[in-house]
Amino acid sequence: xxxxxxxxxxxxxxxxxxxxxxxxxxxxxxxxxxxxxxxxxxxxxxxxxxxxxxxxxxxxxxxxxxxxxxxxxxxxxxxxxxxxxxxxxxxxxxxxxxxxxxxxxxxxxxxxxxxxxxxxxxxxxxxxxxxxxxxxxxxxxxxxxxxxxxxxxxxxxxxxxxxxxxxxxxxxxxxxxxxxxxxxxxxxxxxxxxxxxxxxxxxxxxxx
Amino acid sequence: xxxxxxxxxxxxxxxxxxxxxxxxxxxxxxxxxxxxxxxxxxxxxxxxxxxxxxxxxxxxxxxxxxxxxxxxxxxxxxxxxxxxxxxxxxxxxxxxxxxxxxxxxxxxxxxxxxxxxxxxxxxxxxxxxxxxxxxxxxxxxxxxxxxxxxxxxxxxxxxxxxxxxxxxxxxxxxxxxxxxxxxxxxxxxxxxxxxxxxxxxxxxxxxxxxxxxxxxxxxx
Numbered sequence: 001x002x003x004x005x006x007x008x009x010x011x012x013x014x015x016x017x018x019x020x021x022x023x024x025x026x027x028x029x030x031x032x033x034x035x036x037x038x039x040x041x042x043x044x045x046x047x048x049x050x051x052x053x054x055x056x057x058x059x060x061x062x063x064x065x066x067x068x069x070x071x072x073x074x075x076x077x078x079x080x081x082x083x084x085x086x087x088x089x090x091x092x093x094x095x096x097x098x099x100x101x102x103x104x105x106x107x108x109x110x111x112x113x114x115x116x117x118x119x120x121x122x123x124x125x126x127x128x129x130x131x132x133x134x135x136x137x138x139x140x141x142x143x144x145x146x147x148x149x150x151x152x153x154x155x156x157x158x159x160x161x162x163x164x165x166x167x168x169x170x171x172x173x174x175x176x177x178x179x180x181x182x183x184x185x186x187x188x189x190x191x192x193x194x195x196x197x198x199x200x201x202x203x204x205x206x207x208x
Numbered sequence: 209x210x211x212x213x214x215x216x217x218x219x220x221x222x223x224x225x226x227x228x229x230x231x232x233x234x235x236x237x238x239x240x241x242x243x244x245x246x247x248x249x250x251x252x253x254x255x256x257x258x259x260x261x262x263x264x265x266x267x268x269x270x271x272x273x274x275x276x277x278x279x280x281x282x283x284x285x286x287x288x289x290x291x292x293x294x295x296x297x298x299x300x301x302x303x304x305x306x307x308x309x310x311x312x313x314x315x316x317x318x319x320x321x322x323x324x325x326x327x328x329x330x331x332x333x334x335x336x337x338x339x340x341x342x343x344x345x346x347x348x349x350x351x352x353x354x355x356x357x358x359x360x361x362x363x364x365x366x367x368x369x370x371x372x373x374x375x376x377x378x379x380x381x382x383x384x385x386x387x388x389x390x391x392x393x394x395x396x397x398x399x400x401x402x403x404x405x406x407x408x409x410x411x412x413x414x415x416x417x418x419x420x421x422x423x424x425x426x427x428x
Contacts, residue, residue, distance in 0.1 A: 022237035024302030032308040040243030042320040089327040110216030128276045134218035146224040156412035164418035
């Protein structure tokens, strides 16, 4: 974050220029009565501590263990996910796509950064960046290779470009060898990337 | 618009690099920008689509190189200036120099949880029957508006098939221009990778986009 620029405002000369700039804007908006900084704190706190990929892992583990829930998720993912308590901004209109033996699903937003905040939290930088947004639709297998994912021979890839307010969550395949596992234990296997479609779920985590 | 944000199918950006144990924010200012932008929604001075247009209309070279929250910051600043909520002089000095404009509301800390829970649903009561049904072949129109659209360049003029009827949703193209919600049927449309990218693409692969009815035409 270092910079060669020097900010005009001496009050903030010890700060990174972006920090100084944003601080100045926040104090102006506060003085004008447009925002309450305590509300800003509360929003940040929500995404730092309460809304994140564990919500989505719960959805996935429940879909794996409860056929009725899986069916509800297929028919009306918004209602099924809201019923688990995950009703929140950027999750108003949900679609769940299920990986199976013939199709692997992957989600992108080529136009901006649409992402299911309610179940995955805030998107990682790579999801919002040009390399992923440009290539996911034209070279999904190349992108998967960047993540170390090689699909079995003959498996199709379906990419979902989130061009509207519909938010997609991938329900990865349940790994073999997890028969009889509890929902809680299964949740521990479900990674964020597996719910975006840039990862698979393995019973033993093989990532370095 | 054909701006820096419409990235689908571009090449040359290199591999996707994932940061291990990535934090939500890489500097304090990023967190403040996220919080401010969400909080400013309550002021009711712009809608979601106007906010998106403010981001995608940044100069492409800036859009492609700025950290993502800087894109949000520049866009928010542009909207605040455009709406007269702040002046260039105030922005420069960081101090209030003229009265605030009336706003719809200021988000209170106690209301954050409810506001996030409520979100901003964009489905509306259907006014007409959907023109297309699942399984139907459709052709995407070719448009190149200088204004906001959610029809990416790479899908224009292509042929696909309706996968699902998703609902009756606010139409961003008109909502971004302040011309009302003009809700329409929204469809998940499936395209073969070969239709989008040519014969070098994998024959089994597909891409879906969520497209509004006015982007689509019957094929016959």
